[in-house]
Amino acid sequence: MPEISEFAVERWMDLHENTATHNLAETCCASISLSGLLSLSSPDSKVDDLLDLSQKQGYGAIRGSDALRTNIANLYAANPDNTEETNPITKDNILVTSGGIQANFLALYTIVKPGDHVIVQYPTYQQLYSVPESLGAEVSLWRAKEEKGWEMDVDELSALTKPNTRVLVLNTPQNPTGTHLPLPTLTRILALAQTHSLTILSDEVYRPLFHSTPHPAPPSLLTLSHTPKYHHKNILITGSLSKAFSLAGLRTGWLASPSPALLEKCASVRDYTTISVSQIDDRIASVALSQPTIHNILSRNIALAKENLTLLEEFVREYSWAVSWVRPTAGTTAFLRFRARDGRVLDDGVFCERLLAETGVLVVPGRECFGRGAEFGGWVRVGVVQEEGVWGEGLRRVAGFLDGAGYEGCSVLGE
Template identity: 45%
Template sequence: MVKITPFEVEQWMDRYEVTPGVLNIAETCCSSISIDDLVKLCEDPNIPPPLSTSTKLTYGAIQGSQALRERLSSLYSARVSSPLPTENILITPGAIAANFLVLYTLIGPEDHVICVHPTYQQLYDVPKSLGAEVSLWKLRKEKKYIPDIEDLKDLVKDNTKMIIINNPNNPTGATIPKSVLQSLVDFAKERDIIVLSDEVYRPLFHGISPIDSDFPPSIVSMGYAKTITTGSMSKAYSLAGIRLGWIASRDPSIIEAIATARDYTTISVSQLDDQVATYALSASVIHALLSRNIQLAKTNVALLERFVDRWSDVCSWIKPTGGTTVLVKFENEGKPVDDVQFCVDVIEKTKVMFLPASKCFGEEWKGYVRIGFVCETEVLKEALKQLSLYVRKNLI
């Protein structure tokens, strides 16, 4: 029997996001959009909307439609000399299924896995459930939550099979710079270690510019075949409801192995989901969609920054540069708050919902909460207004 550890983030969300009148600033997706919203973003009026009613609802293309995989291939082929073949991309029901399939296929009891921490619990607890030994590559506030390659050298073992990163990072909002990624790739290549990069928040970069020399490319664009990326339409593309993700790798044998394992979990992704994703990633839609979400992130992170600055006596952070989440530390009389009780008290008294970091990411994060700030701006404004009233009354 596989031992499953409770998925604390998901259980907390399930418990509290149904609270009547909740001001949800725990959500990790960019503010969700409808099909109508998506069509309005299209810059070419001649392109038909998604969801053709004449399509017969068979299983469809087992590994994902050719059109969808071509559009994803173009994203991973930009600024590289060798395009990523479409057959090196596998479509899955969300990134959570993509990550699970990668780990289920490639990791076993004799393996050692290194995973950045804090991050999405699935990335380190699924390898544990499969019998692997897992070492946590700790992110530190004094390093702005950027992983340190020197720390990695102390963790690697003879049986290290995989190194797992999350870029941009959930929950810190930190971005791993290109120079650090290159050092990681060189390190892994020298030892023949697979690198899995959960890039579900890519390309939502709001604190670093594409013209910056350290702007991070995807891990599969860095010249090492044994790299894998996972992504989805949920976070940066505001379409969590279509449940569509993917796996990409330069190594065809990795994709073939995962595709074989995938036969035991799902036959194909819904044709309807595939159609919507293909439309969203078209040249006529993707730029407007990402522009909308990056601007939303910039607007909202500025609001959150003003809140942190205003209440700097009781809260602190490292300003995020990518993704949708950030850790904020709250203190009371110079000591970290009990973040679990703090989160419960805040939602009961103000309807503002966020996550306790010590429960969801480990006891070393006592006093921290994770905030998802790329919600609708008006929701964030009202949440921060209510949170300010709470802080004035209870922490000052």
């Protein structure tokens, strides 16, 4: 079996985030404390709702408490056909995991076998293609194109399929571009998956943070798969409290599927990793995903995203000689392309290291952390849902760097 590749973006963050004074690389919405969580909950909420000091700390509910799994299921309950019928998504469609990253790993370990052909939406989080490769699969990348606004071409996806194609991996909203798959694309993907009997893994950890969509936000594939027109059982969805819900420290994620059999296989694999999620985390997560708490968290984070994107848009406009982008529509990330004053492509790794050393601002180099080979030279990923004190001052420091000698001294690729 092939060895697994070094996880470039996680290694970059591990090496640098503790020395940064302004972490613009963070992809979680600005974190909240437990007291902050209570302030976003019902007026009569109290500490005892989050922490039961009398509860004995055993393993708890192995697959997640009924309360937590029910609240997670409610995230997918909206009917995209706008009929009165409610989608039959219940707690039995949910398996709680230790973060979204474990959910992805369990799903891939369950559905990918040596010799399989796997198609992965790209660019994306490295785990989604490196893990299938480590399991002995052949991986083809379904590439988005910047010149087309990072739009995905389903005809190209169809052309990538082979007789041994078994799995399609999606990431929507997408890391690092901050774009999402619209409803017409999702329905065509489901039709193709039905035709070719593909299992779909959709990493949706950035749902439901849709801050700039020109049309109503598309439903999750889990919701869509329950409608008669688009019915497809071989789907796994992953989600997390880390990104859109500001609670990365809880280490709580989930797998969701319309297929009890597929979820059961993932649960069997999970038995070999983490027996259960912490009872404390489970209880707090249940409160976070309850009403009105979840609504208040998302309203806070969408407002932060919109405010910060306005500042970033002004920055891109003012420094258009140095940076360009496709404005993100959802999630917490934006992908920026930097170039030298003469138009040549910057060495993004050198740029990021020098920016950190001179200003304390941390961002993520695209070529090193998201590229395969020479792809994404000059590209930089930022996380756009930071607190104002971090985001505003961080951008001001980046602007000062672009105006100074440090930027002039950054090397270009090919030299």
